[in-house]
Amino acid sequence: MALLSFLDREKSLAQPGFSRWLVPPAALAIHLSIGQAYAFSVFKIPLTQLLGVGKSLPEDWKQTQIAWIFSLAIVILGLSAATFGKWLEGAGPRKAMFASAVCFALGFYISYLGVLGHQLWLLYVGYGVVGGTGLGLGYISPVSTLIKWFPDRPGLATGMAIMGFGGGAMIGSPLAIKLMAYFRTPTDIGVGKTFLVMGTLYFVFMMFGVFTVRVPREGWQPEGWTPAAKQSAMITSRNVEVNAAFATPQFWLLWVVLCTNVTAGIGIIEQASPMIQELFKGSIGPIAAGGFVGLLSLFNMGGRFFWSSVSDYMGRKPTYFIFFALAALLYFFLPQTGANHLNNVKLFVAIAAVLLSMYGGGFATIPAYLRDMFGTHHVSAIHGRLLTAWSTAGVLGPVLVNYMREYQLRHGADKASAYQGVLHVMAGLLVVGFIANLLVRPVAEKHWLAERNA
Amino acid sequence: MSESSNKSSAALILFAWLLVGLPLGWGVYNTLLSSMKLFQAPAAAATLPAK
Numbered sequence: 001m002a003l004l005s006f007l008d009r010e011k012s013l014a015q016p017g018f019s020r021w022l023v024p025p026a027a028l029a030i031h032l033s034i035g036q037a038y039a040f041s042v043f044k045i046p047l048t049q050l051l052g053v054g055k056s057l058p059e060d061w062k063q064t065q066i067a068w069i070f071s072l073a074i075v076i077l078g079l080s081a082a083t084f085g086k087w088l089e090g091a092g093p094r095k096a097m098f099a100s101a102v103c104f105a106l107g108f109y110i111s112y113l114g115v116l117g118h119q120l121w122l123l124y125v126g127y128g129v130v131g132g133t134g135l136g137l138g139y140i141s142p143v144s145t146l147i148k149w150f151p152d153r154p155g156l157a158t159g160m161a162i163m164g165f166g167g168g169a170m171i172g173s174p175l176a177i178k179l180m181a182y183f184r185t186p187t188d189i190g191v192g193k194t195f196l197v198m199g200t201l202y203f204v205f206m207m208f209g210v211f212t213v214r215v216p217r218e219g220w221q222p223e224g225w226t227p228a229a230k231q232s233a234m235i236t237s238r239n240v241e242v243n244a245a246f247a248t249p250q251f252w253l254l255w256v257v258l259c260t261n262v263t264a265g266i267g268i269i270e271q272a273s274p275m276i277q278e279l280f281k282g283s284i285g286p287i288a289a290g291g292f293v294g295l296l297s298l299f300n301m302g303g304r305f306f307w308s309s310v311s312d313y314m315g316r317k318p319t320y321f322i323f324f325a326l327a328a329l330l331y332f333f334l335p336q337t338g339a340n341h342l343n344n345v346k347l348f349v350a351i352a353a354v355l356l357s358m359y360g361g362g363f364a365t366i367p368a369y370l371r372d373m374f375g376t377h378h379v380s381a382i383h384g385r386l387l388t389a390w391s392t393a394g395v396l397g398p399v400l401v402n403y404m405r406e407y408q409l410r411h412g413a414d415k416a417s418a419y420q421g422v423l424h425v426m427a428g429l430l431v432v433g434f435i436a437n438l439l440v441r442p443v444a445e446k447h448w449l450a451e452r453n454a
Numbered sequence: 455m456s457e458s459s460n461k462s463s464a465a466l467i468l469f470a471w472l473l474v475g476l477p478l479g480w481g482v483y484n485t486l487l488s489s490m491k492l493f494q495a496p497a498a499a500a501t502l503p504a505k
Contacts, residue, residue: 164474170481205477298489
């Protein structure tokens with residue numbers, strides 16, 4: 001369509017003199033928007049009071065029904081990233097960002113109709129499926145572009161964008177609360193109009209990313225930078241096609257690396273508020289626990305930038321070694337800080353904060369690890385497929401935590417002690433991740449793309 | 455067009471960073487305010503030795 005030709009890859013080629021420092025804000029505009037998904041829980045209670053306005057009527061939706069909207073969105077995120085990654089490499093970041101913005105906004109609009117007609121399936125289709133597709137497209141859209149603009153600091157570049165996904169919830173949560181309060185009337189809880197406004201605001205904000213992003217011209221390099229003459233064997237100068245990468249042991253080892261790291265992190269995130277209250281019964285109440293959750297999200301976001309930047313100097317493999325070795329020890333030790341043992345809240349909070357920084361760091365460093373292994377050519381597509389590890393962990397983490405805890409409680413453990421077993425299993429999972437990382441070797445020559453295609 | 459005439463201006467770069475930095479800063483500020491509640495917890499009870 002001629003009207004949309006500005007989205008073509010050729011139209012987004014950077015002119016000489018274009019500053020690469022405009023690309024991270026473009027990527028952040030996308031990630032800060034789609035990161036709203038992690039703040040969806042602020043709608044949970046209002047969505048159960050649509051008919052009762054302030055109280056739940058029997059005909060109102062139940063929280064368990066609402067919970068599926070977010071779960072669906074995250075599963076679709078992984079699937080759409082895996083499915084559309086290869087298309088994105090050809091279509092370019094601008095078209096992918098635009099498609100992401102359209103899907104994400106459309107998800108809100110369809111959900112608005114669902115609220116208006118009290119049709120839950122419209123929220124599943126809207127926010128869950130259509131919005132989730134936007135999440136997946138948006139998440140991977142700037143990755144390979146950033147890596148191409150920052151060959152000297154790929155970890156820093158992708159870390160900045162993926163930090164945005166962590167920060168998105170911090171914007172989305174207070175924004176939604178303020179909008180719902182503004183639109184609330186005695187007959188309307190204000191969720192529907194909030195969906196409409198948020199869809200529009202995010203669409204406009206994402207358009208800034210769409211119009212600002214540029215792809216570097218063939219052969220472009222940062223001024224004054226030359227690739228190191230002798231590079232580490234763990235950083236390839238060649239490229240691997242996405243389907244070929246999918247068949248390598250390196251892809252699946254990194255899949256395990258991401259999956260174990262995320263599963264362990266979710267073990268804390270999922271239970272953060274009840275965990276601190278039950279480990280320190282009597283000294284930490286629900287309000288302080290809410291503060292703890294906020295603190296964790298700050299470290300989750302900061303860790304994304306910090307660890308991915310550090311990995312540019314230390315190397316990706318050593319960075320993940322730190323994550324797995326240190327985190328396994330800390331998970332093992334964490335229950336000892338509880339009231340039954342050391343009774344040290346500050347130590348508990350400090351350890352949990354470090355753990356969450358490494359959880360975020362694991363997310364943000366993986367694109368650069370993929371680039372080191374498989375080159376830049378199909379890195380977004382490969383990253384997209386790797387994100388199925390996230391979807392898997394999103395199911396595995398909560399299931400492991402909840403079922404193990406229930407099992408221990410049924411067998412007579414008290415609430416505080418029941419965390420010990422769960423956290424020790426998480427430590428064990430991290431040992432699996434450590435071994436997977438240990439086994440990562442450079443990709444065999446037979447998988448490389450011929451130089452002319454690369 | 456020459457390279458210098460197409461050079462991205464510092465003002466444009468600053469504007470771009472402010473556009474994403476301000477909402478992020480607002481979000482971080484709100485989260486910091488919320489996390490302060492953790493440190494307002496009754497400290498005496500939290501540091502008592504286990505019995």
